[in-house]
Amino acid sequence: MPASRVETANVVEAADGGFGVYVHWPFCLSKCPYCDFNSHVVANVDQRAWAHALGRELAHMRSLTGPRAVSSIFFGGGTPSLMDVATVDAVLSQIAALWSVDGDVEISLEANPTSVEADRFRGYRAAGVNRLSLGVQSLDDRQLKFLGRLHTADEALAAIGLAREIFPRLSFDLIYARPGQTADEWSRELRAALAHAADHLSLYQLTIEEGTAFARLYEKGAFKLPEEDDAAALYRLTGDICAEAGLSAYEVSNYARPQAECRHNLVYWRYGDYAGVGPGAHGRLTTGNGRIATSTLKAPGAWIAAVEKDGHGIEVMDDVTRSEQGDEMMMMGLRLDEGVSLARYERLTGHAPVADRVDGLVRDGFLTRNGDIIKATPEGRLVLNGVLGRLLS
Incomplete structure (x- = not known):
């Protein structure tokens, strides 16, 4: 990495889209068959070592950005709700030490709705997390099994109820356009979800991503997805039902009540600046030399070794023309x-x-x-x- 980029990094005004920090936690209890994210099943994680490494890479990112005001922080994964509360607290403390943090900063954390992880919710809230994003994916036990999820529909609803008590803001994800799913089935499931939703839903059509278990099964003809016209009809139905409930489609797959949009994702969509730390994280940063794109090493072992050696795990840093x-x-x-x-x-x-x-x-x-x-x-x-x-x- 050219040293001149660090030396010439200037104080910059917030880009039109703001400035956010993304923290990637790459570990999961199991790999979902549809998932192509950078996630790894690891039984034991040295939480202190990872908190230290994330802190070091954050410091390196600060050397690139100069002083900035952080408007949003997002813990994504993987399964960030496997992080110890102390790890989350240490990362948030380091961000506050490196940059100024807006008084109304949005701090989101992705979580899986298993009972063990739900027990951590109060600790995350005390650490500063004020928005939880739950990976529910379905409210049907049979479909949850198909999707490779470890929780049941009852556990999901219990986690939603607990999260609504603890966090000021709540979102959860659902996957639709599943094999054989009819409009009536999706309508019932979505309306049931809306009865429990706080202010935001992320609703994704099932897609087949290269290299996933579903991709291999799909190629063998193990299941079929809805035809294009049927999927489009489900998309329109989704928008209509959410609108009836007061959630507008502010983005292709995201629906929110007024003022409840995910501010961190708006940083991306409004083409703001964001620092990405952790294995496989991406960033877009404005420095004294213009705009740069960063990406870090994907393999957790390689990333943490690079951070220990160099203070960061950046694998690629390119100028964006x-x-x-x-x-x-x-x-x-x-x-x-x-x-x-x-x-x-x-x-x-x-x-x-x-x-x-x-x-x-x-x-x-x-x-x-x-x-x-x-x-x-x-x-x-x-x-x-x-x-x-x-x-x-």
Whole structure:
């Protein structure tokens, strides 16, 4: 890593999207068959060693960013609810020591709803976590088994109830468009979930990711996913049911009551800056030399060894060109209901999007335009990759 990047890192104003810190905890009790995240099943973890290593890498990130105001912190994984409370507390204390932390900072932690992990909830809250994201995935025991989850529907509901008592904000995830799932079945399950939801739901269609157990089973014909038209119908149904309950689709797969959007994910989608620490974490940082992309070593053993040796586990640190910044901003921002500023795109890239392409997508019903802002329509969200291909080619 060139030393000049550290030496010339300047104090920068918060980017349009703010500044967040992502902490990756790569360990799980088991590997879900649909999951392609950087997660590893490890029986015993030296929590003190990991807290120390995360703290060292955070300090290195501070040398790259200079002084910043942290608006959000997110513990993701893996299964962060396997972290000791003391580990979470140590990481949060280090972040506060390195940067200024907004008084209303959002601190999220992903958790699995098993009874053992739920017992930690009060400790996490005392450490500063104010938003819990529960990996529920389904409220049907048969489907939970298919998805490889270790909890039951009753355990999930108990964890939701406990979390609602302890944390000011709560979100949980569900996976739909599962094999054989009908619109009536999904409607009943989603309405049941909404009866327990606090303010936010993340609702993902089941996809087959390369290298997963589901990918191998799918290739063998062990199960089928809904046809494209059926999946699109389920997506529309999801939006309608959530809207009835007062949760708007502020992003393609995320639904929230007003002011309850996940602020950390908005940092990503609004193309803000974020420091990513832990194995396989990614970051986008503005330094004195421009915008850089960072990624750390994925293997936990290799990452912690690198941190012990060099103070960080960064494997790749690349400059992000102006053109790449514009493309990234557009790809992230069109996922949001609030849309994308064409003026900001021009500031990043030095040129405006081709007007004929924008006009054509508006004419075809895939985008809307209101002055400076373009947004994907509901139909555009269904084919967002194609919209981006036409817009940015």
